[in-house]
Amino acid sequence: MQELASKQLREHNSLAVVANCQRLFALEQINDLPALTQLKLEQPLMLGAGTNILLRADYPGDVILNRLQGRQIIDATDKHAFVRIQAGADWHKTVLWALDKELSGIENLALIPGTAGAAPVQNIGAYGVNLSDSLELVEVWDRQRKQALMLKAANCKLGYRDSLFKQQIDRYWILNLTLKLSRKPKLRLNYSGIKQQLLANGIENPRPEDVVTAVCQLRKRKLPDPAKHPNAGSFFKNPMVTDTQLKRLLNQYPDLPHWPETENQTKLAAAWLIERCGFKGKRVGAAGIATNHALVLVNYGQATGSELWQLAATVQAAVLQRFEVKLEPEPRILP
Ligand SMILES: Cc1cc2nc3c(=O)[nH]c(=O)nc-3n(C[C@H](O)[C@H](O)[C@H](O)COP(=O)(O)OP(=O)(O)OC[C@H]3O[C@@H](n4cnc5c(N)ncnc54)[C@H](O)[C@@H]3O)c2cc1C
Structure with missing residues (x-):
């Protein structure tokens, strides 16, 4: 160390x-x-x-x-392989590594920046797939019990951008993950955009590598590259509302995009709410909201963390006032 x-x-x-x-x-x-x-x-x-x-x-x-590095196949059956990924390994390179080993299941999570170890913290997800779909085990250092533990994914309270590691923040240091990947292609193409992109690429019978290519193309088109326009991806989680709230909102905004999640819980598109409040492309000094994506907060120059936070808080307050819906930040706000 x-x-x-x-x-x-x-x-x-x-x-x-x-x-x-x-x-x-x-x-x-x-x-x-x-x-x-x-x-x-x-x-x-x-x-x-x-x-x-x-x-x-x-x-x-x-x-x-x-910065713990390493990826290995630790076990395999006819149908599956179990792979162990050290926490400091780059996530996108892990997706490419799995592709190279002809292991399928995480193609839709291509190009999500960051490390494998952080992936369970908010149960990363994109294009209809979440880490929880492949996660088997998480090895952690439990700072409270002062010992290493192997946790089953089922005990990690994985939810929408949520987990045990978020709920008990700083208690666990994630050391490595074990994923269960399929040895036969297991493609999930239902999410809007993927099929269209594959067709635009002239692909009718996609292979896992075609899905990775399509996801990368979609992401590059939609999301600002942090290397050019520093950002933290989606800045707010998509909020959940109850049936009563939904009814009220649909009366006023019949075109409100919404997706039923569980009984009495419907997910709304935070980007739509923010755009309707007029924030897409808005800038306050060097802090701004991306021109092509209302969910992305961008540092266009020398914005301080406090300036970025003030803009985020202004967006939050405007959405609350207009829609009576509270937006929760997706990134961890520090200190
Ligand atoms: C352009 C862009 C696009 C993105 N798109 C997506 C997306 O599509 N889907 C999605 O889910 N996310 C997305 N994100 C968010 C981000 O990529 C993920 O949350 C990613 O998993 C963060 O990894 P990281 O290593 O950078 O974590 P960090 O930012 O370093 O840490 C995030 C949190 O995890 C904790 N943490 C990190 N490593 C460990 C560890 N080893 N043990 C315990 N706690 C740890 C930190 O304390 C912190 O609370 C995007 C971000 C950007 C910039």
């Missing part, structure tokens, strides 16, 4: 906010974990690539960058 000379976090958050922490460590080998747990750490924060955080100010504690 290495303590880095720099305490700067700008390179470690995709919104490119300038902020410092007290001390910055990199956990590069699992053998370094005991030494790390022996240190007197101040409010330790485990980070992957920082693509799902907003630093409103300096972080008043120690930050540990999870």
Whole structure:
């Protein structure tokens, strides 16, 4: 384990906010974990690539960058393979690695930035697929019990952008994940856009690699590239409303997009609500909302974390006032 000379976090958050922490460590080998747990750490924060955080100010504690690397097939049957991915491995490269090994199930999650270890934290999802569809086990360091544990996915409380790791934030450090992938193509093409993109590419009988290509094309078209326009992906979760709220909203806005989720719970499109409040493409100084996607908060220059947060709070307040719907941020707001 290495303590880095720099305490700067700008390179470690995709919104490119300038902020410092007290001390910055990199956990590069699992053998370094005991030494790390022996240190007197101040409010330790485990980070992957920082693509799902907003630093409103300096972080008043120690930050540990999870850099544990490695991917391997640990077991296989005729139908499935079980693969273990170390927490610091790049997620998109993991999708490509699985493709190369002819293992299917995570194609729709291509090009989601960040590390594998952060993927269970908000149960990453895209184009109709969630990590929970393939997740089997998560190995963690439990900071409360001071021991390593192997958790079954069924015990990780995985929900829509939610998990045990979010609910008990900072208790668990994720060390690795085990995924169950299919040895036969298991394609999920129902989500709008994928089929159209495949057809536009002239593909009628898609293979897993065609789905990865189509997903990457869709994402590149829809989402600003954080390397050019620093952002944290969708800034708000799609809100859930009750039947009573839905009825009220549909009376006023008959074109409101909505998807029934469970009994008495319907999901709304946060992007639609934000766009209707006139925020798409709006800028306040260097903080802005992307021109092509109302859910994406962008740092167009030297915006501070607090300026970005103020814009997000303004959006939240406007949506609450107009629709009486509370938007919840998807990224972790720090400190
Ligand atoms: C352009 C863009 C597009 C995106 N698209 C999607 C999308 O389609 N779907 C989606 O679900 N998300 C999306 N995201 C959000 C983000 O990519 C994911 O949430 C990703 O899993 C974050 O990985 P990370 O390594 O950057 O996590 P970080 O931002 O470093 O951390 C996020 C949270 O996880 C915790 N954490 C990180 N690593 C560990 C660990 N090893 N153990 C315990 N806790 C840990 C952190 O403390 C923090 O609370 C997008 C982001 C961007 C910038």
